[in-house]
Amino acid sequence: MGRKRLLIKRIDNPCSRQIAYSKRGKGILKKATELSTLCGADVGLLMFSPTGSRISFFVIWTGMMISVVLVRKPETFEGGFDVPLYLSLSLQTCTFACLYTQTDEFMTLERKLCELNWKIYEAQEKMRSYSPDVSNIYSIAEAQHHQQFVTKAIQRIEKFKKTKLLEKETSPSL
Amino acid sequence: MGRKRLLIKRIDNPCSRQIAYSKRGKGILKKATELSTLCGADVGLLMFSPTGSRISFFVIWTGMMISVVLVRKPETFEGGFDVPLYLSLSLQTCTFACLYTQTDEFMTLERKLCELNWKIYEAQEKMRSYSPDVSNIYSIAEAQHHQQFVTKAIQRIEKFKKTKLLEKETSPSL
DNA sequence: GGTGCTATATATAAGTC
DNA sequence: TGACTTATATATAGCAC
Numbered sequence: 001m002g003r004k005r006l007l008i009k010r011i012d013n014p015c016s017r018q019i020a021y022s023k024r025g026k027g028i029l030k031k032a033t034e035l036s037t038l039c040g041a042d043v044g045l046l047m048f049s050p051t052g053s054r055i056s057f058f059v060i061w062t063g064m065m066i067s068v069v070l071v072r073k074p075e076t077f078e079g080g081f082d083v084p085l086y087l088s089l090s091l092q093t094c095t096f097a098c099l100y101t102q103t104d105e106f107m108t109l110e111r112k113l114c115e116l117n118w119k120i121y122e123a124q125e126k127m128r129s130y131s132p133d134v135s136n137i138y139s140i141a142e143a144q145h146h147q148q149f150v151t152k153a154i155q156r157i158e159k160f161k162k163t164k165l166l167e168k169e170t171s172p173s174l
Numbered sequence: 175m176g177r178k179r180l181l182i183k184r185i186d187n188p189c190s191r192q193i194a195y196s197k198r199g200k201g202i203l204k205k206a207t208e209l210s211t212l213c214g215a216d217v218g219l220l221m222f223s224p225t226g227s228r229i230s231f232f233v234i235w236t237g238m239m240i241s242v243v244l245v246r247k248p249e250t251f252e253g254g255f256d257v258p259l260y261l262s263l264s265l266q267t268c269t270f271a272c273l274y275t276q277t278d279e280f281m282t283l284e285r286k287l288c289e290l291n292w293k294i295y296e297a298q299e300k301m302r303s304y305s306p307d308v309s310n311i312y313s314i315a316e317a318q319h320h321q322q323f324v325t326k327a328i329q330r331i332e333k334f335k336k337t338k339l340l341e342k343e344t345s346p347s348l
Numbered sequence: 349g350g351t352g353c354t355a356t357a358t359a360t361a362a363g364t365c
Numbered sequence: 366t367g368a369c370t371t372a373t374a375t376a377t378a379g380c381a382c
Contacts, residue, residue, distance in 0.1 A: 001374045002361025011212050020361080021213040022366080027359055028205045028217075031376095035202060037182050039195040043202075045219060175357045176378025194378080196349075201376055205359095 011017040032043045185191040206217045 001359045017213050024209045031202045035198045038185050039191050175376045
């Protein structure tokens with residue numbers, strides 16, 4: 001879609017590549033939003049910038065609200081999000097999202113979830129250890145970048161949740 | 175895009191809605207694939223059918239391989255995928271994905287993961303029970319479907335194939 | 349649910365600021 | 366990067382199997 005036909009292969013020029021990523025990323029987000037609205041489907045979309053040099057963006061667009069849980073070592077859990085080691089997210093009902101930050105009891109459960117997620121993380125780490133080759137992890141630095149991006153993305157989503165929430169409450173039920 | 179302009183609001187006719195979902199879902203998948211290929215970006219896409227009558231589809235398109243894990247009550251675990259109660263998915267390295275179905279020991283770990291995931295599912299069910307209002311869920315039936323299908327997503331954001339790797343390392347940082 | 353067709357609405361490559 | 370423009374490539378609504 002453009003003045004020139006584009007072959008679907010990696011764009012060599014880094015600059016063009018980043019531009020394409022930016023444009024197309026937005027396009028996909030729009031489509032995902034439309035799909036969700038038109039069809040009442042839950043759609044999750046995760047996009048990581050090819051370079052990792054910026055947050056790229058992360059979106060979940062759905063008829064339902066979203067809850068994102070970062071997994072950390074349980075002993076470091078204090079509530080709130082920070083230094084994620086791992087990402088886990090779940091789509092929840094709108095109401096759920098509201099309560100999410102409102103009750104202490106909920107926080108207790110959240111903590112429990114955190115612990116469980118951590119166990120899963122550990123289990124998966126074990127599984128990964130079966131991999132005979134870790135040279136495919138290009139750099140620890142980039143991995144850390146991803147971790148940071150995800151955190152920021154989540155913070156955005158937290159804000160976004162509330163806004164979206166209001167919109168949904170004023171729109172006719174689906 | 176079509177013979178008639180379409181307002182972006184929920185499509186009332188269930189039949190048309192399903193058709194639109196099917197068509198647009200494929201479209202988004204294609205776009206996500208293109209984005210990944212063109213830009214070398216990791217893209218995760220999760221789509222849940224509005225009816226829940228089929229698993230709809232789930233795709234992660236990226237330089238990485240994908241692993242999808244359906245979570246069921248541990249006692250029903252037999253390996254293989256069927257009757258999902260819960261969905262959990264993870265991006266894994268190619269190598270990981272290969273091993274995935276190759277070792278018994280791996281299966282043991284997978285089972286353990288299944289158990290843990292189930293615990294999380296239960297914890298989330300409890301959390302959800304705090305919801306005082308489900309009127310925003312358009313129908314109980316659909317809500318139940320959502321409970322079954324939607325919810326736990328992205329367990330893992332992991333690394334990359336060597337090819338991807340090399341590409342990244344040889345391109346200038348943006 | 350799928351496939352195929354066609355007319356149209358959209359997305360977007362390239363270029364400019 | 367972001368915003369806009371233009372020309373063109375694509376996606377897809379509506380319909381028929």
